[in-house]
Structures are given as C-alpha cells and as structure tokens.
Amino acid sequence: MSAEAKTPAKAAQPAVRAAQPVTPPLTERQEARRRRILHASAQLASRGGFDAVQMREVAESSQVALGTLYRYFPSKVHLLVATMQDQLAHMHGTLRKKPPAGDTAAERVAETLMRAFRALQREPHLADAMVRALTFTDRSVSPEVDQVSRQTTVIILDAMGLDDPTPAQLSAVRVIEHTWHSALITWLSGRASIAQVKIDIETVCRLIDLTDPGQGAPLEVPR
Amino acid sequence: MSAEAKTPAKAAQPAVRAAQPVTPPLTERQEARRRRILHASAQLASRGGFDAVQMREVAESSQVALGTLYRYFPSKVHLLVATMQDQLAHMHGTLRKKPPAGDTAAERVAETLMRAFRALQREPHLADAMVRALTFTDRSVSPEVDQVSRQTTVIILDAMGLDDPTPAQLSAVRVIEHTWHSALITWLSGRASIAQVKIDIETVCRLIDLTDPGQGAPLEVPR
C-alpha cells in the first residue's frame, strides 16, 4: 500500500523529523531528490541570496515538480532552514578537525565564531538567504529552527570544552547565540562592518569569564 | 509647479529622510494621510500580526489608493518599520516619565527592557509584525532600521544615566541590543518562554558592570 516508500515530510503535520539522524525511511531515489533540491537551493542562494531562491527555479534546477518540492519542504523557509542545517553540520565537522587554540574558554569561543564568520563572508549571499530564513520564521518552522539553535549551542560548548555546563554557563551561551545571530543580521544588511561584528563577538564572549568557577558572582540561575 | 506639496518619500531614492524631525514639507492632508496609514497598519498588525497587514487592506482602511500607499511607504517592510518608529517614540516618552529605579546601571537597563517587554506582551501580534519586519529587512530599508536602532540605543543609555559613554560601554550596549532583539524573536516564535527572555536580558546586562570604571579589564575599544 504505497509507492516510493513513505511520505518524506507530511507537510501539514508537526512533530515529524525532529532529530537529524532519524531520517524517516527514504528510497534511494527520494534521498537523491532531497540532495538535488538542497544542492539547487544552496546554489541559487550563493548567487542572489534569499530572493534568488525561487521555488520554481529550485524545482527546475533539481528536476523535480513544484508539487514534489513542496512535499519535501513545505515552504521556502523550511527549505532554507534545511539548507542551513546542512551547512552547519558541514561546518561543525570542519571545526572539529581543527579545534580553536585559545587559552581561555572565551578566547576559544570567539575564535570559533570568527572562523564561522569568515566562512560566511566567503558566501555572503548564501549567508543572507539562510539567516533571513532563520529570523523570518513563523511558528510552523520552529522545530527546525530550534534544531539549528541546538546545533549552534553544541558548537559553542565544544569550543568551551565543557561536557557538563552549569545553568549560568548555558545562559551565557544563549546570550552569545543571540549576539552572534543579531550581529550577523546587522552585517548582512550593511549596518555594521566586519570589524564591528568582531568587536561585538569579543565583547559578549567576556560573559563567559563571569561564569568561570573561581570568578566572582555567578549569574542568576534559570529555574 | 506642484500639487499637494512635495513628494512624501521618493521611493527609489536613498538618502531621503534620514533624521526623524526633518520631515520634508508635507501638506496637512498629506500628514493626515500618513497618520491614517500608520494607524491602519498598527491596527491590522494588532490583530493578526505580520501576515494580517496586507497592503490592499491597509490602503482600504486608511482610505487611500494602493498606489498612494506605496508612494508613502515603498514596501510593506518600510511601512512596518515606520510603524515601529512610531511606537518606539511613544514608548520612549512613557519611559521618560517614570525612570527606572535600580541602584546600578545594569539593574536599570534590565528594568527598562523588561518594562518594554511587558508592553510588547500586551500586543503580541503587533510586536510580531514589527520585529519580523525589522529582521527581514533588505538593504533598501537599512536607513530606517538604523534609525530604530539608534533610538533604542538612546533609550538604553538613558536608563544607564550616561551622557558620555565610553567606547567600551557602547560595545556593551550594542551587545545588549543584539540580545534584546534576538531574544524577542525567539519569544515571538514560541521557542523561548517569557522567563527565559528575562534571564537572557539580566544575563547580558551584567556586561555593563564589566565596563564600569573602577572594575577590572576594560573591553576592547572599537577604532
């Protein structure tokens, strides 16, 4: 009772595919379609950014019918967020190979983020597309966006070298993510220079020192 | 050589109307139209948020032709950002009347932001529309967004009670704005609770203490 296996993403239903390795059973051909779509998406985004990723073009580039594209990714934002997950995973792999070398956690986090930032600078249009998608998100994309956020958290905690962060440290990480995210936006929209983004990142990373056991007043604890 | 005075916003031309009190000469009727439009925008936004602000409806509600609406505000995002400027100015006025009462600058800033946050909670849909517009912005809206950012900076500096902030303090304020902005987004998209936003704000406000003259290492200085 089925054709090309199961539905890849049931569109209107939430709670589907929350974790990344838990890919619901996909046919080879379906997996290939999915890759083609994500590839086309990244390709188009690398050119003109968010606006250049037009669903009809993505469909055509990836040799898939428009309706199929929408079955795999229920909206343009879903598609771009998935594209971002892809890129993030790739970047995490790269970062793991060459861990940051700073002496303090704050330095290592700042270095990691700056490395990521330099990677984004090489593909500013792609960065634009992904970041715009992330922030423009409506509630229906929350699970996916949340996943991106968790992945970012993991990357930062990795850089800090922590296995078991305290609540205060988690708060600091949250604030760092906020800053990272928002600073990117100001850079992408031309309202902040690269130098300013660097300063902002370094500034916020000082928060980490505040949470270092052995330092002064610990931050308030989330209940 | 003109009809209802000058053009209210020349659409395709940048560098027009950068400062707020420098309203290019507007007829009474034009001023009235502008108000009607902004009012309709806020009204519709208060209902369904970003999506509910439909240009055709705004035009109809404010008794203005669609083309005219676009002459005043060259895009939906411009319109919503202008709406936000309006609301911000209003809020700034309110805040001035009852300044925050905390002992430290960090406390006063946190209190101010939480007050603003509570105001937004009263109109979550409006908040959604304004914040989404702010972040979805493409470069053509940068000047207006920048203006909103400057206004926010003023509000925060007010709360700190500073006339002449150091560069380090300005950096801290920038990071606070980033956090404020991004935390709002996570709240609006349902990925963070009100309590979490509060914690994030309080966490980032600790940065201010770091820049207090008399404390330890000053932050790096923007050139």
Place this chain on the structure above:
DNA sequence: CGGTAATCTAGAACAAGTTTCAGACTTGAT
C-alpha cells in the same frame, strides 16, 4: 505477475506584494 495505494509530474489556479497607467484632482504661481 497483478493490484493498489502512495508518489511524482505538468500545469492551472490562487494569494498577496508590487508596478503601471490613464484620468481626475490639488496646489502654487502667474
């Protein structure tokens, strides 16, 4: 193999932001 249910395709249709246009209306100067 044959049946069948789900998937995929092509293409039309719809929705909302944006643009365009012809004609009516205002304004300010003469």
Place this chain on the structure above:
DNA sequence: ATCAAGTCTGAAACTTGTTCTAGATTACCG
C-alpha cells in the same frame, strides 16, 4: 481665474510563494 506640474485614484497587470488537480509512475504486498 488659469495653467503647469505634481498627486491621488481606481483598476489592471505582473511576480513569486503556495495550493490544487488529473493523470502517469513507482514501490511493494500477496
């Protein structure tokens, strides 16, 4: 009062995201 230039209106057109439909294809079960 008249005129020229700019503005406003109403309506249609265009663009791109999204939905829908009918029919061809595919996967898998028995």
